[in-house]
Amino acid sequence: MGSLGTPSATGGDKTTALVESVDSVAACALLASGQYGYIDVRMWEDFDAGHVAGARNVPYYLSVTPRGRPERNPHFVEQVAALHAKKDRLLVGCRQGVRSRLAAADLVDAGFKNVKNLQGGYLSLLKTVTYHQ
Numbered sequence: 001m002g003s004l005g006t007p008s009a010t011g012g013d014k015t016t017a018l019v020e021s022v023d024s025v026a027a028c029a030l031l032a033s034g035q036y037g038y039i040d041v042r043m044w045e046d047f048d049a050g051h052v053a054g055a056r057n058v059p060y061y062l063s064v065t066p067r068g069r070p071e072r073n074p075h076f077v078e079q080v081a082a083l084h085a086k087k088d089r090l091l092v093g094c095r096q097g098v099r100s101r102l103a104a105a106d107l108v109d110a111g112f113k114n115v116k117n118l119q120g121g122y123l124s125l126l127k128t129v130t131y132h133q
Contacts, residue, residue, distance in 0.1 A: 017108035019101060021119040024128035027091055030116070036089045039080060040122070041103040046095065052125065056083055060094070060103040076103065077110045086112045093118035093125070 022030065030036040031052065038052045041060035051057070058079045061070035073079070084090060090112065094100040097120045104117040118125065 017105035019104040019108055019115065019117050021117040023119050024124040027118050027125060028128060030091055036091045037084055039090055039092045041092060041094045041100050060099050077106055080107060087114065089114040091116050091118055093121050095121045096123055097121040
């Protein structure tokens with residue numbers, strides 16, 4: 001586990017958000033405790049292909065342009081705020097942990113207090129669950 005200083009994806013003069021990252025074993029424990037909600041920030045088609053039980057899908061990127069550039073979801077923070085209070089405990093995950101780190105930093109910048117990033121993303125959870133079965 002560690003804290004990562006991550007530049008805000010919204011840019012500008014915002015301070016750097018400190019986002020705590022947890023590995024897949026710690027993430028499984030947090031989710032099993034029932035005290036954390038899971039926000040999956042992958043695009044809908046990826047979420048539909050498989051996701052954590054009870055996860056809420058709020059894509060950080062809406063699509064990828066023909067040139068391969070992701071199009072950021074301009075309503076990401078508002079959509080999360082419609083599902084969770086800023087005091088709620090949230091674990092944010094994507095496929096490999098990069099996009100979720102950016103998303104978690106945006107949530108912290110917006111005033112969410114208890115946000116953790118899933119280091120290694122959904123793929124790391126799959127490996128952990130498979131290993132521990």
